[in-house]
Amino acid sequence: YLLRDKSKLLGLFSLSLTKVVGIHPECKIFHQVVKEEALCLEKNDSVSSDLKGCSTDWDGLTCWPRATFGEVVKVPCPRIFEEITNIHGFLQRNCTQEAYWSEPFPPYTVACGFDEGSSKGPEDQKSYYSAFWRVYTAGYAASVTSLITALIVFAAFRKFHCTRNYIHMHLFVSFILRAIAVFIKDAVLFADETMDHCLMSTVACKAAVAFFQFSILANFFWLLIEGIYLQTLLLLTFVSDRQYVWWFIFTGWGGPTAVMFAWVLTRIHRQNTGCWDDDENGVLLWIIKGPILLTVLINFVIFINVIRILVHKLKSQEGGGSHSSHFVRLAKSTLLLIPLFGVHYIVFAFFPESTGLEARLYIELGLGSFQGFVVALLYCFSNAEVQSELKKQICKWQYQQYLNFIHKQRILSRENSPVNYVTQLSLLEKISPKRKTSIYLNSVTSV
Template structure:
């Protein structure tokens, strides 16, 4: 008996995984397994040939399912189908890959254990990286339920994917040479896809906006911090507090940029360069991203509590100077840098014990998120109350000293108000009661835009108002102070 069998892995080299139109055209079909069998003159039965084909398939399935191509299938499926923010979070990718592995293993069990069809030719059972196909009689169409690993499976659970078995016992192919497969019932609706594409573009625009804002803030804050620390004339408790506020804003900007870089590297389009998806999705590989996430939460909290420190200092100067010693600097250090540790550590512990997934960027249980959210809301509310009290004091003093210049004191009050808003972080109060659970639709987009815009450019405004526009930091005065120091 002479039987020749070739196991071929047909990978389409022309498929560009970054081209959405090509991906839609090929329906994610990056690899197709096929068999070619020819019979000798000894009259080997179709059943024996099919059994041999099955044996060859099982022996070669490890090579066919190599990890690099696993990545191509899953990543291509998600990058072009899901919004950027979901992919970057890692949650969708991680969950989809886990379910895909489960689906693949169940398919292999079926291939190994399901009895062969009896009598004549049939198209072989196979797993084409998308769906699992059983042995099919020639000249028939087989319908398989949409794979359960699809992120949008709930929308297409009643749909089917089809293949057609030719009369010669070979799966039919289309004009491009690929095995024909009808996946239309398992794809997302076009209206949903267009909405997600719009949302994806919106998220990209938001990210560009706050990246520019944090970069600009980072540059101006670093320069302002150098100025405050370089000239002895500027060394006082007030400017020390300003300097720590600048530093907290610098660290916040850096942590956000580093966190985004880690997310992009670990779960963004950079994952196309990875070769081992299991290693990529392991807890060890996510450590760097999680550290960046923890540092960002610490810096955000420190930033808010240095705003709180600024508010307390100004309140003590204008209102409670009799009761508070303004020359003591250590309490402000403990408040600004120590308080965040009290809340970040429990949050890290809860993440490790209860939500130790991907980059810790997704809050499945919002109760744990309140460990971070509550101290921020508390500081923002106290800052707002102090802000209103200080405005009341400023208003009374301006009225007393400007009885004949009513319009003038009104203008000065407006100037003082606008100056204090970025220093105290008062803009946070706008959406303080509009939590993530309550905001949906257009309101959520508005909240995200204003939050990202104001938070990213806040450092720039603070640096300009309290350093570059400060009369104490005038170039002429700094020149004189530097000359005095040299003398």
């Protein structure tokens, strides 16, 4: 019963923590359980064997201290349960006169906040989170397709070769890398369901996780570059923006590279365990989380400042005009900036991974995986210049196809006309003198 209960509960908690986030909480649970088991066995070895009663027992989730005959031992629920359910329950076991431990009462599922009668079972949870997996897979696939198309559009037309679009293209590349990194990470760590990725420690899985972390960093850094560039345009109207392009490129790619270099070296020398997708003490994660949080905070400040500047500019331009037009234009600008700056990430920045899990899943999957698609839509496909240029190219292509069709029709009509037949005969006569003489003699004979 205890082993069955243990596997069911650990599976439930593992499924309750999505693998979309960079560090996998289920590995943290696994390593925490292993540590507590080792500590429990050490306690058992240190206790004298002369004592009568029930010995120290590890039931797979909790360590039960030594007890005398008839004693009822009360222990709190494992910390891994409390971190997710926020329920501080207690379990009890009785040491029988035969020196056997009784089963825990109440059961883990009831005492620790997972009552099977009122909550989803493991199969329901698996189906639920499998649906989430399909959602973010479709989201990243749509993002990659739309972003590659947007890159081709910006690169194909010289009209779009400007600083603004260069920065957009680098942002598109960062989103593409992020989506590809998610697919690679899932393929390496979760392709084989029979293998426990928490026990893996190969170069391939470490490289996949490192590439995933780099893509996340690059994504946030280029979101910051977009914010800084927009702020520069609003404040420094008459300054040429081309002089800043290389600084933007250096910051957008150099910053994540430097952070990843420091993180990889620290992992190699301090915590070179597993696939680098776990963090035992939570300190190493801040090497990556700190810069990301800093970029989000800076973008949040820029976001507020840009809104303030836009409100001021719109008021001064309208001069007491229609309020509805003012709010519509401001709403369009705001909707353009929200997916750009990633302001929604600030909501959960200072909360633990287990806080607001359901809301975090919807935000990470809904706005995270489809964010690249939204950015491509806003900055390329819904752009009036892009639409106008594409319409011109389509009309030019259609006109060229029409001209080709007319040309072919004229050629066919000439080939099938009587005049063309006579012309062809005259050409043959010029080419073949013998044929010409033969025709002449036949005509004389007939006369």
